[in-house]
Amino acid sequence: MTTFDPHYYPYPSRRTCTYASRGMVATSQPLAAQAGLEMLKRGGNAVDAALAAAISLTVLEPTSNGIGGDLFALVWSGGKLHGLNGSGPAPQGLSIDVLKARGYQTIPTFGIVPLTVPGAPASWAELSRKLGRLPFAELFGPAIEYAEKGYPVSPTLGTLFEYEFTKYNKLEKGPEFEQLYTTFAPDGRYPVTGQSIRLPHHASTLRSIAQSNAKAFYHGELAEKIDAFVRQHGGFLTKEDLAAFAPEWVDPIHVRYRDYEVWEIPPNGQGMVALMALNVLNRLNITGRDQLDTNHKQIEAIKLAFADGLEYVTDSRNMKVSTSDLLSDAYAEERAALIGDMAHEPVPGQPPRGGTVYVAAADEEGQMISLIQSNYMGFGSGVVIPDTGIAMQNRAADFSLDDTKANALAPGKRTYHTIIPGFLTKGGEPVGPFGIMGAYMQPQGHVQLIMNTIDFHMNPQAALDAPRWQWKQGKTVDLEPGFPDHLAQALQRKGHHITRNLSSLSFGRGQIIWRNPDGQGYVGGTESRTDGHIAVW
Numbered sequence: 325m326t327t328f329d330p331h332y333y334p335y336p337s338r339r340t341c342t343y344a345s346r347g348m349v350a351t352s353q354p355l356a357a358q359a360g361l362e363m364l365k366r367g368g369n370a371v372d373a374a375l376a377a378a379i380s381l382t383v384l385e386p387t388s389n390g391i392g393g394d395l396f397a398l399v400w401s402g403g404k405l406h407g408l409n410g411s412g413p414a415p416q417g418l419s420i421d422v423l424k425a426r427g428y429q430t431i432p433t434f435g436i437v438p439l440t441v442p443g444a445p446a447s448w449a450e451l452s453r454k455l456g457r458l459p460f461a462e463l464f465g466p467a468i469e470y471a472e473k474g475y476p477v478s479p480t481l482g483t484l485f486e487y488e489f490t491k492y493n494k495l496e497k498g499p500e501f502e503q504l505y506t507t508f509a510p511d512g513r514y515p516v517t518g519q520s521i522r523l524p525h526h527a528s529t530l531r532s533i534a535q536s537n538a539k540a541f542y543h544g545e546l547a548e549k550i551d552a553f554v555r556q557h558g559g560f561l562t563k564e565d566l567a568a569f570a571p572e573w574v575d576p577i578h579v580r581y582r583d584y585e586v587w588e589i590p591p592n593g594q595g596m597v598a599l600m601a602l603n604v605l606n607r608l609n610i611t612g613r614d615q616l617d618t619n620h621k622q623i624e625a626i627k628l629a630f631a632d633g634l635e636y637v638t639d640s641r642n643m644k645v646s647t648s649d650l651l652s653d654a655y656a657e658e659r660a661a662l663i664g665d666m667a668h669e670p671v672p673g674q675p676p677r678g679g680t681v682y683v684a685a686a687d688e689e690g691q692m693i694s695l696i697q698s699n700y701m702g703f704g705s706g707v708v709i710p711d712t713g714i715a716m717q718n719r720a721a722d723f724s725l726d727d728t729k730a731n732a733l734a735p736g737k738r739t740y741h742t743i744i745p746g747f748l749t750k751g752g753e754p755v756g757p758f759g760i761m762g763a764y765m766q767p768q769g770h771v772q773l774i775m776n777t778i779d780f781h782m783n784p785q786a787a788l789d790a791p792r793w794q795w796k797q798g799k800t801v802d803l804e805p806g807f808p809d810h811l812a813q814a815l816q817r818k819g820h821h822i823t824r825n826l827s828s829l830s831f832g833r834g835q836i837i838w839r840n841p842d843g844q845g846y847v848g849g850t851e852s853r854t855d856g857h858i859a860v861w
Contacts, residue, residue: 341785344860345845346688350835354857356380359466361859368458374685374693380467381681387484389681390715393699395447398747400692400754407576412441415560416735434706436559438720447571449538464534471527474520478855482517488702489514500557503708526713542566579603587747591637595744598767600629603656613780616814624663627670635672638731639738649675667799667819680761684837694745694757760834769832784836784849792831804831828853
C-alpha cells in the first residue's frame with residue numbers, strides 16, 4: 325500500500341483527492357472520463373473503460389492525439405502486470421540514403437515525410453481482445469456520438485487550437501496540409517472555447533474501425549485511402565506497411581525505489597529515462613521536497629538519465645546497450661557519484677555492455693490500466709487523410725540521419741518514443757497507474773510524481789499540483805509559475821540557468837489512481853493544469 329498522508333495537502337487553494345469504491349476513470353477531458361465510466365456501469369472492466377475514454381479523446385482532444393497516432397499501456401490484470409507497445413515503425417521505403425538523395429540533411433518535422441505506421445487502432449483492438457470484457461464495437465459509442473452530434477470546446481482545447489493553428493500558419497505549407505484546415509477549421513477559423521464542434525469524418529472512420537475490429541485501418545478501405553494520399557504527395561508510408569503491423573506484448577521493466585517498484589514500458593519508450601534517474605536518486609540522501617539540495621539532485625539526475633537515454637535508447641532490436649546494464653546497481657552508483665555541488669553539462673556514460681493524452685482506470689475487481697496515446701507535437705505531421713479525420717503522426721522526425729547513432733533511421737525500425745505510461749507496485753502488489761503527458765517532460769514528471777508520493781508522502785492530488793521544474797538542455801531549467809523564488813535564485817547560484825515559463829501546460833498534464841491504503845477502493849488525482857476530470861463509481 326502507499327504511505328501517503330491523506331490529510332497532507334500543502335496546496336489548499338486547489339482541488340482535493342477523489343475517492344471511489346467500485347471504479348474510477350481519470351483523464352484530461354471530462355466527457356472522455358464519463359465515457360469510460362459508462363463502460364464500467366455497463367459491466368465492463370478497467371480496460372474497457374480506458375479504451376472508451378481513449379477513443380473518445382481522439383475526438384475530444386484532437387490537438388493532443390488522434391486516430392493516426394501510437395499507444396502504450398501497462399495493465400494490472402490476473403495478478404500480474406502486462407505491457408503493450410503499440411508504436412508503429414518507419415515505412416520500408418524510408419531510409420537515410422533515400423532522404424539524402426532528396427537533399428535532406430535532417431528529417432522534416434512536419435509534412436508527408438515523417439509519417440510512421442499508426443499503432444493506436446490495432447492496439448485498441450488487441451487490448452480489448454486480450455484483457456477487455458465488452459464487445460469491441462460497443463467501446464466506440466460515446467466517441468461516435470460526440471463526433472456526430474458535436475461537443476463544446478473546453479478551455480484547454482481552445483487554447484491548444486489557437487496554439488496549433490498559429491504554429492501551422494507560420495509554416496511554408498504544401499497541398500498536403502490543406503485537409504488539416506478543412507477538417508478542423510472548415511469555415512476558415514479554428515474553434516474557440518465554448519463553441520460547439522462536430523467531426524463527422526471522425527465518426528465515419530471510428531465506425532469503420534469498430535465494425536472491422538480495426539482491420540479496415542490496416543487492410544481495408546482506410547488503408548487504401550492513406551496509401552493513395554501519401555503516394556499522391558510523394559511520401560513513403562504504404563498499405564503494405566500498414567498491413568504488416570501488429571502491436572507487441574512486452575515484459576515491463578522496473579527499478580526498486582525505496583520500498584516500491586516503479587514500472588515502465590521497455591525501449592523504444594523513454595520510460596528508461598525515468599527509471600535511470602530514480603535509480604540514481606535512490607542512492608542519494610533526499611531530505612525534503614522544497615529544499616535546494618533536493619531540487620539540485622533531481623535536476624542533475626534527470627540530466628544524466630536523458631544523456632544516456634538519448635544516446636542509447638531506440639528500438640529494442642537495435643539497442644547497443646541492454647536495459648539491464650543501463651539499470652544496473654553498479655552503473656547507478658557510478659552516475660550518482662558524478663552529482664556534485666554545482667550544475668554540470670550532461671554527457672552520456674559508458675555502461676557495462678552485455679501533443680499526448682493519458683488515461684488511468686480501475687475497476688472493483690482490481691484490474692487497473694495506465695494508457696497513453698499521442699500523435700506527437702499536437703496534430704502530428706499536419707497531414708490529415710481526406711474525408712477520414714485521420715491526422716497522421718510524425719514520429720519519424722525523431723530519427724537521426726547519422727548512421728552511427730543508436731536512433732539512426734532504418735526501414736521498419738521504431739524510433740525513440742516520448743510517450744510512457746507508469747505503474748507503481750509494492751512488494752509485488754499493485755498500488756496503481758500514473759502518467760504525465762507532454763513530450764520530454766514525461767520522464768521528468770514521472771520522477772517528480774514518484775518522489776512526491778514516496779519521499780514526501782503527498783496524496784495523489786497534492787503530488788500532481790506541486791510546482792514543477794523541467795530540464796531543457798545543457799544547464800537550462802524551466803520553472804513553472806508557483807515554483808518558490810528563493811529556490812529559483814539558489815539554483816541559479818549553483819550554476820543552473822533558470823528560466824520562468826508562464827504556461828503551466830508546458831509542464832505536463834497527468835493523472836494518478838492509487839488503491840486506498842486499506843486496500844478497499846481507490847483514491848485519485850488529476851491535473852489542475854488542464855480540464856482534467858475523475859469519473860467515479
